[in-house]
Amino acid sequence: MVVVMKERASDTDVEAVIASLVEMGMDVHRSTGASRIVLGVVGGGKVDPRLIELMSGVQEIVRITQPYKLASRTFKPEDTTITIGDLRIGGDEVVVIAGPCSAESEAQVHATAAAVKRAGAKILRGGAFKPRSSPYSFQGMGEAGLQLLRSGANAHDLKLVTEVMDASQIEVIGKYADIYQVGARNMQNFTLLRELGRTRKPILLKRGIAATMEEWLLSAEYILAGGNTDVILCERGIRTFETFTRNTLDLSAIPIIKELSHLPIFVDPSHGMGRRDKVAPMARAAVAAGADGLIIEVHNDPDHALSDGAQSMFPAQFDRLMAELRIIAPAIGRSICLEPVARRGWAR
Amino acid sequence: MATELNLEALRDEIDKIDEVIVRLLDSRARCAYTVGRLKHELGRPIYEPAREAAVIAHVRKVSAELGGPLDGDAVARLYERIMDEARCIQRLEAERDARENSKSDVAAGL
Numbered sequence: 032m033v034v035v036m037k038e039r040a041s042d043t044d045v046e047a048v049i050a051s052l053v054e055m056g057m058d059v060h061r062s063t064g065a066s067r068i069v070l071g072v073v074g075g076g077k078v079d080p081r082l083i084e085l086m087s088g089v090q091e092i093v094r095i096t097q098p099y100k101l102a103s104r105t106f107k108p109e110d111t112t113i114t115i116g117d118l119r120i121g122g123d124e125v126v127v128i129a130g131p132c133s134a135e136s137e138a139q140v141h142a143t144a145a146a147v148k149r150a151g152a153k154i155l156r157g158g159a160f161k162p163r164s165s166p167y168s169f170q171g172m173g174e175a176g177l178q179l180l181r182s183g184a185n186a187h188d189l190k191l192v193t194e195v196m197d198a199s200q201i202e203v204i205g206k207y208a209d210i211y212q213v214g215a216r217n218m219q220n221f222t223l224l225r226e227l228g229r230t231r232k233p234i235l236l237k238r239g240i241a242a243t244m245e246e247w248l249l250s251a252e253y254i255l256a257g258g259n260t261d262v263i264l265c266e267r268g269i270r271t272f273e274t275f276t277r278n279t280l281d282l283s284a285i286p287i288i289k290e291l292s293h294l295p296i297f298v299d300p301s302h303g304m305g306r307r308d309k310v311a312p313m314a315r316a317a318v319a320a321g322a323d324g325l326i327i328e329v330h331n332d333p334d335h336a337l338s339d340g341a342q343s344m345f346p347a348q349f350d351r352l353m354a355e356l357r358i359i360a361p362a363i364g365r366s367i368c369l370e371p372v373a374r375r376g377w378a379r
Numbered sequence: 380m381a382t383e384l385n386l387e388a389l390r391d392e393i394d395k396i397d398e399v400i401v402r403l404l405d406s407r408a409r410c411a412y413t414v415g416r417l418k419h420e421l422g423r424p425i426y427e428p429a430r431e432a433a434v435i436a437h438v439r440k441v442s443a444e445l446g447g448p449l450d451g452d453a454v455a456r457l458y459e460r461i462m463d464e465a466r467c468i469q470r471l472e473a474e475r476d477a478r479e480n481s482k483s484d485v486a487a488g489l
Contacts (some may be wrong), residue, residue, distance in 0.1 A: 059458070
């Protein structure tokens with residue numbers, strides 16, 4: 032790191048900072064400029080930058096290395112790809128996850144699974160344990176919901192991702208799901224992340240609603256540090272001053288995460304926008320910006336959904352979106368839904 | 380042509396001076412190493428700001444007497460680098476000592 036001293040820092044200030052850094056086992060390179068002194072700090076010692084920042088005469092600390100290691104591109108220059116059966120995430124193919132917000136009934140799960148499979152999705156999404164903002168909202172079907180989702184996924188040859196809210200649910204969800212999802216609200220639930228680090232199933236880690244990219248990557252680091260190397264990051268919108276949309280979908284996360292990390296990045300335009308009519312444009316933009324995949328809420332009958340109906344797409348809308356994505360993906364050297372899809376209405 | 384010959388001659392001169400400088404830096408580093416060992420035995424810290432300030436003041440004075448193109452500030456900046464390296468030599472030596480002490484503690488069953 033680099034310590035920039037204030038213009039009016041006294042010799043005693045500078046000496047005290049150097050003395051502390053040397054005591055911490057660091058090598059200090061002092062550079063005296065025309066108006067201020069800059070200290071280059073290198074070495075293997077442990078420094079708490081905040082302690083140095085508080086010292087008299089210090090203007091600012093500029094950190095050069097990132098606090099996360101295993102998640103960083105420096106640690107692993109090549110992209111991480113995750114294989115689940117015949118499916119590869121993080122490769123050339125853009126992988127689409129789609130399905131209802133929550134499992135509600137057998138008919139709903141099967142109808143939605145059939146629809147998203149037809150359109151080209153590879154993974155079914157759906158919640159059995161729902162983290163709702165209000166304790167009075169529908170909380171999910173629990174294990175019965177997991178059974179419905181698994182049978183829906185199996186019937187249509189889809190993989191399954193579902194959210195784990197608490198470490199106590201890891202075992203039961205593990206029996207049914209192919210991917211554990213960690214929701215935005217749990218992104219910094221470090222005990223849960225540690226437990227998931229011990230599992231050997233991929234984790235879809237959503238970005239917290241007010242989390243910086245660095246905090247997000249540090250959360251991924253918790254999972255990676257436990258030995259589970261299959262982490263998929265998922266941008267789902269952050270809180271800003273704008274209230275028109277539910278959240279502000281931060282698509283800038285895609286190229287930034289691609290630079291900082293080797294982990295695949297997905298985008299969830301449904302939660303980011305909160306309105307189904309705004310999902311498709313953001314999904315298209317996400318693919319164009321280089322996302323490795325999308326997670327989209329689709330419901331066979333959104334108007335009667337028990338949760339998040341307003342942001343769930345109708346199957347026909349999703350179908351059309353997938354057709355558009357098939358045109359966009361090749362423009363940036365990627366593919367989407369490799370299997371030939373039966374010709375239907377959208378292909379006119 | 381004459382200018383090119385001059386340039387070559389001057390560069391040869393610089394190479395010779397560099398050899399002397401590196402030899403002198405080497406002698407200085409050996410001194411600093413011994414100083415580090417003494418500091419360790421006397422229990423004094425590696426970083427002694429008063430001593431560093433005195434070194435800078437001294438070389439500034441020498442440079443002022445010479446009156447060449449390298450002014451006092453420039454010499455001071457160069458010496459900051461030289462003292463950074465001296466501190467590094469002393470730190471590495473102190474770390475080696477600490478490692479060896481802990482090993483001999485283990486050997487003595489302490």
